[in-house]
Amino acid sequence: MIAEAIETALKGVTHIDGIKPDMPLAGKRVLVTAGPTREPLDPVRYLSNHSSGKQGFAIAKSMAELGADVTLVAGPVNLPSPLGVTRIDVETADEMLQATEAALPSDVFISVAAVADWRPAARADKKVKKAKLQGGLPPLELVENPDILKTLCQKTSDRPTLIIGFAAETNDVIEHAKAKRLRKGCDWIVANDVSGDVMGGDHNRMIIVTETGETEWPRLTKQESADKLAQSIADYFKA
Template identity: 60%
Template sequence: MAGKRILLIIGGGIAAYKSLELIRELRRGGASVTPVLTKGGTEFITPLSASALSESKAYTHLFDLTDEAEMGHIQLSRSADLLVVCPATADLLAKMAAGMADDLATTLLLATDTPVLAAPAMNVRMWQHPATQANVALLRQRGVTVLEPDVGPMACGEFGPGRLPEVTAIAAAIGAQFADGPLKGRHILVTAGPTHEPIDPVRYIANRSSGKQGFALAAALAALGARVTLVAGPVNLPTPPGVTRIDIETAREMAAAVEAALPADAAILVAAVADWAVAPRTSKIKKGASGPPKLELSENPDILAGLARHPRRPKLVVGFAAETDDVIPNAQAKLAKKGVDLIVANDVSGEVMGGDRNLVHLVTASGVQSLPETTKANVARQLAARIAELLA
């Protein structure tokens, strides 16, 4: 981040005090920081504190006659290399999504063509509210990097997602925005993990996918400079630095999230999506004398094939094939049937699925390249390099 100029917009939430720590972390990395406090932000920290730590003037008002004589808000928004909103409250996210400009912070956000990163912090119910989730989805679709909040206890006494991410994680995500590599400027969509298809309120159909390979790939792509959107099934894995994560549960939710993430330069669908869904019961199925229940199955959407035929098809579409028999022939058949550019095939007949190592074969129309068995992190780095070559 050395030499980079960060415009830091501080929203009105209890987590605003952590923005002071973020200023120090960014300056340690060599960046210059210009603070902008919303009216709510000044209720939690003072402009003097932000100014002292940043060694820069802290801005608070849109109609400052001295600065506005030369349209200072335009100058502020366009002189920065990155706009960071921390904490991004539910109100700020809503205003960003609606295109409002009723104070200095929102005017800066609307007047800029500079990349924007938002670190949300709010009550768990506010974060999970459909309005907030819709706003976040819209902002991500427009190219704003919205980090996932942390899960934990909150100042209000509740527990769940909504805590501001750790300052070191925010700083790492900011650093990733400036990563210079062969994928810089590319948007890549990755899916990872299993899907859960509910049977009743307490049971579901799933598979053994851990999500480790998809998460490792998302991290490797971000390290090469890509803007990565990771659509993740139910897994207990930390979000890679600089990656935008969207959590889903079912195959249909994953299909909708993939659609919302378009356009993308490439899509790598690593997730082990359930082929079938169950018509879920509203009450728990009880064990009875009549024997096991009969489950009514319906076919889930084919996300990979649908993306390959999509009007906004990414330039490169990559699928994964976990096979127990005839690994390469089955992968070649899948390549032709789905209409994709590359299939990454691996043998899961042993104890591979869910582990930390992988042996994969890269199957294209021109042939097969088998990689030696190694860690999933190494597989991810090799695959990310191959994707960079194909996009180039």
């Protein structure tokens, strides 16, 4: 079902309106993930992460405005699709990985989604009745989800030229972001301090961590930060 949706969504998008030859990212394929994933325990319950999807959607918009051919793989969010962007909606990390891999090859991969690290080991077909569990609730067995960022970084063929991960941290932001860049094998990490009101809010402060060091940007709206990131990506390809 997901595979079909992807095929339908991607059909014929290679050479339509998206490509504007005079734009800095014209001809570049860009893949963005955004929003949370939801990992079901049963038909009504799930494990998830706080993520409004705003930052990822803003980046998809900025990249499209610079002429890129953007595919946006989105978890469950309440946001309209940015103009000119091909959007694929998914729910779980597994579905997000599948949709992301299906959208390759891509020149740039920007992993903004707050992918759930773990999912319930078992998924019940019917709602688990609390009444039946009285006298002792078994602990919830969790298994690790696929690591979408790392999976794409480690690809031997079709690895995007520029892979940018996001790190939402509540403490030791830069230190964690540097470690994450090396651990995942990605090119840049955009670090966000989410200890304040960033999650769901309209502002943030990005710190860009690359091989050569880190750059802190001022507090901006998420759209302004997105525009700045898109411009940095354009500069990277121009250099």
